[in-house]
Amino acid sequence: MLPALLVIVLMPIISFAMFKFMIIPMIKAELPEPGMEPELTAEDLDISYDTSGEEYKVTFEPVVTNVKGTSQTRFVQVIFSVYSANPHLQEEVDKKTDRMKDVAISVLGNLTLADLERREMKNIVRNQLKQGFNHVLGEPLVEDISFSQFVVQ
Known part of the structure; x- marks a missing residue:
């Protein structure tokens, strides 16, 4: 019983x-000093973006696949476009x-009929396609x- 009580009392302490004397000093050591320029800049990462606000679009031809679990009697057909601010999207x-x-x-092939009946499924598919x-x-x-x-269908 005594070890359990010691654990309950000593763990918060x-x-x-640990937080005050180990973790916070480790975090402070990683932060740059005030007034110092950060070591990494956007140019170092080769990040560029179009500031004109123009949007580029690529439209895909219809994608047709069978719905999972329907013995290949049902299918889903999708036509979609992808958008980007990058002018090299098409290439x-x-x-x-x-x-x-x-x-x-x-x-699309991993969707079941039950999935397709869900209201938010288009957004889920959109996010999965975007990530993929x-x-x-x-x-x-x-x-x-x-x-x-x-x-x-």
């Missing part, structure tokens, strides 16, 4: 001491169109996806 998508279509077929496309492209080029057709 040990936690406080990057053209290089990896087949892999991007494969991602779209994989995401950005992974395939190797950088976060795709900023938005819009569906011009989303049909379950």
